């Protein structure tokens with residue numbers, strides 16, 4: 001919520017408005033935070049209002065930003081103050097009362113109805129009281145609840161009770177116990193419900209949208225707070241539950257879950273089959289996953305099968321044949337793999353992420369199918385989540401970096417074991433560029449550039465970027481540089497042992513690190529607060545890589561007028577070519593700022609003749625090449641860029657392509673038209689985020 005302050009209305013007006021938003025009204029729930037901004041004389045109104053609201057105890061000033069934009073040829077002071085209300089629930093992204101009652105396990109029983117686009121059935125929640133409580137509060141979004149029961153007894157329930165509903169968090173479902181549930185007492189509550197056809201967690205593809213064109217396909221994506229669209233749950237990473245599930249689907253479709261299969265499905269009436277699963281390791285709600293389609297599998301390792309539609313299975317089995325190698329390096333580095341099975345499911349192109357670490361069954365995008373295993377590092381990343389994230393879990397989305405920073409570190413360490421230190425350094429060089437770009441996108445003083453941002457009542461999708469990944473990895477590399485690699489890797493194994501099965505936040509991380517290295521002078525001077533709560537870029541690590549130097553040399557030659565030749569990059573790692581393109585994009589952006597990009601643009605066809613970028617099958621290279629063309633203002637590749645944005649729903653590619661297209665008026669219309677067509681084929685999360693990006697681009701133009 002943003003309030004733009006002008007000096008036409010006085011302090012009293014904005015004070016009343018801010019207080020009304022923060023307190024809420026009979027028909028509008030309170031907003032968790034407000035940004036007040038104003039320039040010139042309005043800046044002092046912003047300051048007055050913010051100070052008064054804080055004095056009244058309604059909210060705290062969580063961020064202040066001063067800038068001096070030019071207004072009418074003169075620099076005027078501008079002040080933006082973020083006021084954040086105290087968050088009344090135990091998790092910033094959930095309404096659930098898991099500080100009073102916890103869901104220890106559940107049994108999910110659902111039938112997939114492709115015709116109606118919903119899942120229908122029940123969930124039996126096994127809860128335990130932590131203190132005496134009258135009700136259990138669960139998260140939901142759009143669920144049609146038809147009943148709640150304790151055995152055969154009907155329970156009272158209410159949706160959105162006590163104003164707990166919002167666009168960002170959905171609607172609380174409060175179920176009242178017939179008598180208070182005492183501490184340590186258990187109860188099993190059954191809720192009957194069906195999901196909404198527009199549930200953000202679920203994408204249903206028509207047969208025409210699949211490779212085989214014969215059968216529909218369904219898959220879910222619950223991270224960060226979308227599990228509540230699938231089931232009433234305590235949708236916070238701070239609660240872990242084991243589960244059993246029975247999912248019924250029309251034959252001959254196969255159902256897969258983030259769990260171990262109970263074997264062959266049972267046939268049920270109406271030409272359907274019921275699949276059963278057990279996940280005995282307690283997991284947070286965001287790791288629940290379901291997929292259903294015409295799926296086949298191939299064994300690719302001791303504990304691993306790859307699943308996909310039949311048309312792609314051979315290509316998938318080849319691409320991911322290094323899975324066992326990653327697994328054994330992961331076990332050597334981080335400890336025993338406890339999940340039994342490690343399968344991969346290759347989804348349709350609309351899958352919104354590179355990979356999702358659903359336990360026992362990693363979901364991956366088909367954009368990894370480069371034909372040469374060069375993009376399988378995403379699998380190393382997802383395997384690393386088997387320890388960081390899935391066993392040792394961020395307590396809330398405000399410390400997401402404890403999942404992703406550790407995992408990025410671990411992924412690169414697996415790669416060091418595969419290809420050597422120099423290769424890990426090369427990856428780091430690429431990541432430094434990525435971090436710079438992501439920080440620039442939010443703006444260097446933005447809350448979301450912190451390693452631990454405040455996210456009360458915020459949909460974590462809005463805060464998502466590479467920052468928790470790379471800034472987190474950099475913090476760990478910094479700590480490693482203080483104690484040495486061997487001791488740091490031993491610490492990682494100790495960290496896994498310490499936090500396995502539980503959750504942690506940055507304070508738990510810090511105190512265990514200091515406990516582990518007690519008495520070690522090297523770790524005494526760590527500036528923890530700047531790492532955790534400082535905005536913008538951290539100190540960049542010194543990168544020393546022969547592989548990166550080769551790239552720098554070629555980049556300098558190309559920019560110095562050399563035309564390039566295929567042999568230049570023969571035998572290169574694709575990550576080197578990625579770095580080359582990233583560096584060219586960086587250069588083109590600088591030139592575009594100075595309105596001098598024509599020279600780079602004039603070289604694109606020449607470089608393409610040398611390196612065949614237009615023909616690449618590697619999605620990372622294709623994406624960078626098309627971005628370079630867009631930054632250069634190359635009209636001849638706009639259609640190719642639009643084609644990639646339409647065909648691939650992986651947000652890492654789709655969002656930057658749309659954003660770049662939308663920067664210029666003419667292309668913006670093309671981008672909007674493309675989105676209007678492609679929207680229906682995207683996953684709901686991609687559709688939501690691209691719509692936001694395009695709206696923002698329109699507003700800023």
Ligand SMILES: CC/C=C\C/C=C\C[C@@H](O)/C=C/C=C/C=C\[C@@H](O)CCCC(=O)O
Nearest residue numbers: 223224353354355397400460461463464652
């Ligand atoms: C500070 C950020 C706070 C919270 C973000 C929490 C969750 C983000 C949510 O939007 C879900 C993210 C899911 C990510 C899944 C996989 C990624 O690792 C993929 C990375 C990009 C890619 O390779 O396509």
Ligand SMILES: [Zn+2]
Nearest residue numbers: 381385404407
């Ligand atoms: Zn990850």
